[in-house]
Amino acid sequence: MAEEWVEQMQNQVNTLEKLEKFINVSASEREAIETLDTRWGISPYFASLMDKDDPNCPIRMQMIPSMKEQVNQFGMTDYLVWKENRATEEVRPDCIARQYHDRIAFTVIETCAVYCRHCFRKELVIDQELQLRFDLDEGLTWITEHTEIRDVLVTGGDPLLLSDEKLEYLIGKLREIPHVEMIRIGSRLPIVLPQRITEGLKKAIGGFHRVPVWLNTQCNHPKEITEKTAKAVYELMSCGINVGNQAVLMKGINDDVETFKELHLKLLRIRIRPYYVFYCEAAPGIDHFRTSVEKGAELIRDALRGHTTGLAQPMYVLATNIGKIPLMPDYYIVDKNEKEYTLRNHKGETTKIPNIPG
Ligand SMILES: *Cc1c(COP(=O)(O)O)cnc(C)c1O
Ligand code: SF4
Numbered sequence: 001m002a003e004e005w006v007e008q009m010q011n012q013v014n015t016l017e018k019l020e021k022f023i024n025v026s027a028s029e030r031e032a033i034e035t036l037d038t039r040w041g042i043s044p045y046f047a048s049l050m051d052k053d054d055p056n057c058p059i060r061m062q063m064i065p066s067m068k069e070q071v072n073q074f075g076m077t078d079y080l081v082w083k084e085n086r087a088t089e090e091v092r093p094d095c096i097a098r099q100y101h102d103r104i105a106f107t108v109i110e111t112c113a114v115y116c117r118h119c120f121r122k123e124l125v126i127d128q129e130l131q132l133r134f135d136l137d138e139g140l141t142w143i144t145e146h147t148e149i150r151d152v153l154v155t156g157g158d159p160l161l162l163s164d165e166k167l168e169y170l171i172g173k174l175r176e177i178p179h180v181e182m183i184r185i186g187s188r189l190p191i192v193l194p195q196r197i198t199e200g201l202k203k204a205i206g207g208f209h210r211v212p213v214w215l216n217t218q219c220n221h222p223k224e225i226t227e228k229t230a231k232a233v234y235e236l237m238s239c240g241i242n243v244g245n246q247a248v249l250m251k252g253i254n255d256d257v258e259t260f261k262e263l264h265l266k267l268l269r270i271r272i273r274p275y276y277v278f279y280c281e282a283a284p285g286i287d288h289f290r291t292s293v294e295k296g297a298e299l300i301r302d303a304l305r306g307h308t309t310g311l312a313q314p315m316y317v318l319a320t321n322i323g324k325i326p327l328m329p330d331y332y333i334v335d336k337n338e339k340e341y342t343l344r345n346h347k348g349e350t351t352k353i354p355n356i357p358g
Helices: 004-010 027-035 058-063 079-083 136-145 164-176 199-205 227-238 257-269 295-304
Strands: 096-098 103-107 151-155 182-186 213-217 242-249 273-279 315-320 323-326 333-336 340-344 350-354
Touching: 096 136, 103 136, 136 164, 151 164, 164 182, 164 199, 199 227, 227 242, 242 295, 257 273, 257 295, 273 295, 295 315
Parallel strands: 103 151, 151 182, 182 213, 213 242, 242 273, 273 315
Antiparallel strands: 096 103, 315 323, 333 340, 340 350
16 A cells, blocks of 8 residues: 555645535636646645635645736746856756855755745746756766765755655765765655655654754745644654754735744744745746735844744845845844944833944
8 A cells, every 4th residue: 555645646636626625616716727727736635724715725825826827027037047046157967056155956856745836946846947857866976076065955846755765865875975964855745745754754864874964844824734744843853854944925824923923933833943934036927925025024023033932033035046145124223333332122122232342
């Protein structure tokens, strides 16, 4: 018998008929599914978390195609080529995206358990306009030859959809490269298909090794977190894998103070450490998800910093072709002179500390 996660993949909800078993499909959702030529799909597990009657359910908004995807006023064409520096002089295999000197993103698969409508890699993952060649061995050879690479971020698609055997091979080979100090896996599966975290997977990628594995998942709304995810995270940690979160800031989904705060507190309750909140990138066809650039910093100011546990504080970043640019709230320093700094806290109170000449 196939493992449960494999069955989930075989039964991906990707037709109107299958979707109707989970929700009362609205007229506009139906129109988008019938009109748009787009790859979509939801794991049955994640589909079961959708609100049956509310089309504004945050999971429905992230998962079900929308006619709004046809609008593209602010998105950039060939976004990924720009973002991943694919047009530069340095010769690299298609599977390697590089923005930094000491670390790279290594794309190992194009499929996902769910196809997020806001995906910044949609040209590759959803529209499949960008055709790239993903060859594990080609990537491994490139990394072996580049001794400055100490941190390898394994991405996709969703890398945890590789079989246990393939993952064991990939992670094992990376661990053999002397200059590789750490491996990071970007996977949405702990949230959208927690059944994937099996004993076999733990054996394939976990354990006490010289090279640790860190995993960053993507959770954007407290509604995405269940007991199953809590257990999956615990299982990952039990074999030495740290779990962080990279959320995407999205209009109408998590851009209000209450949801934003509850998301970060709920992540900590199940042992996930918030790492980044991303501004929704300028990929084509996702204008409707985008907020103002400042919104994320304002939310950190109004919902998190000072208001709650320091561990709940992600860094808000704008992902660009030259790297991730942090954008912090800017209210802290009210005044500065030769003698002292005047500082403000989250309640608007001020205090002073001496300015030491540098
Ligand atoms: C995001 C990213 C990284 C990792 O960035 P960190 O800030 O170290 O998490 C590395 N390479 C590429 C191409 C990336 O997009
Ligand atoms: S799981 Fe990640 S790569 Fe896949 S569609 Fe969602 S955001 Fe894109």
